[in-house]
Amino acid sequence: AQSVTQLDSQVPVFEEAPVELRCNYSSSVSVYLFWYVQYPNQGLQLLLKYLSGSTLVKGINGFEAEFNKSQTSFHLRKPSVHISDTAEYFCAVSRMDSSYKLIFGSGTRLLVRP
Amino acid sequence: ETGVTQTPRHLVMGMTNKKSLKCEQHLGHNAMYWYKQSAKKPLELMFVYNFKEQTENNSVPSRFSPECPNSSHLFLHLHTLQPEDSALYLCASSRGQGNTEAFFGQGTRLTVV
Numbered sequence: 001a002q003s004v005t006q007l008d009s010q011v012p013v014f015e016e017a018p019v020e021l022r023c024n025y026s027s028s029v030s031v032y033l034f035w036y037v038q039y040p041n042q043g044l045q046l047l048l049k050y051l052s053g054s055t056l057v058k059g060i061n062g063f064e065a066e067f068n069k070s071q072t073s074f075h076l077r078k079p080s081v082h083i084s085d086t087a088e089y090f091c092a093v094s095r096m097d098s099s100y101k102l103i104f105g106s107g108t109r110l111l112v113r114p
Numbered sequence: 115e116t117g118v119t120q121t122p123r124h125l126v127m128g129m130t131n132k133k134s135l136k137c138e139q140h141l142g143h144n145a146m147y148w149y150k151q152s153a154k155k156p157l158e159l160m161f162v163y164n165f166k167e168q169t170e171n172n173s174v175p176s177r178f179s180p181e182c183p184n185s186s187h188l189f190l191h192l193h194t195l196q197p198e199d200s201a202l203y204l205c206a207s208s209r210g211q212g213n214t215e216a217f218f219g220q221g222t223r224l225t226v227v
Contacts, residue, residue: 034215036218041221042220042221043116043118043120043204043206043218043219043220043221044204044218045116045218046216046217049215090157100145100162100164100208100209100210100211100214101162101170102159102206102216103159104156104157105156106155106156107156107157
């Protein structure tokens with residue numbers, strides 16, 4: 001079975017500061033990795049995904065994430081955040097062996113302050 | 115706009131009512147999902163349909179009854195719900211392969227009174 005851990009339930013940060021949201025996963029098989037963002041009263045939107053190849057993945061809105069197989073991590077980063085980045089961020093995994101089930105972490109609320 | 119539409123956006127129902135949530139996608143996807151999002155809890159996968167066949171039921175109580183008449187539509191029929199069932203119900207669809215992203219609707223905010 002797969003599981004995803006997002007240790008930080010909330011991350012407060014000042015505008016224009018860098019941020020890192022942590023994600024660790026556990027799986028007995030190889031997985032694909034995703035980051036989703038949820039703005040208030042909205043559904044989830046894909047930020048980026050890691051399928052294969054380069055371990056550094058760039059996504060929308062200036063976000064990037066790095067896959068680290070040895071540490072089973074997929075941390076999300078942004079060098080300079082904006083007020084509009086305030087949202088809930090979810091890390092998710094799915095199995096590579098044709099499974100289409102997404103397993104989500106509990107989410108991290110990013111709170112950007114002026 | 116993600117291409118996945120959920121109706122209604124908000125629903126208030128009594129514990130003895132029967133109601134249905136609707137989800138529609140015209141993205142040509144083969145898999146559709148229902149998730150429950152409660153406050154301070156991880157997203158819970160409830161049901162998965164792949165090519166109209168139910169392939170996952172994560173021990174969901176029978177008061178939730180899904181229906182997938184075709185690959186574009188997914189329903190969640192609700193009856194005799196409990197207050198703890200109040201949550202945001204999210205529908206999603208994907209091409210049905212593990213390496214493809216899921217597209218989410220905006221959700222139905224359900225309140226059981």
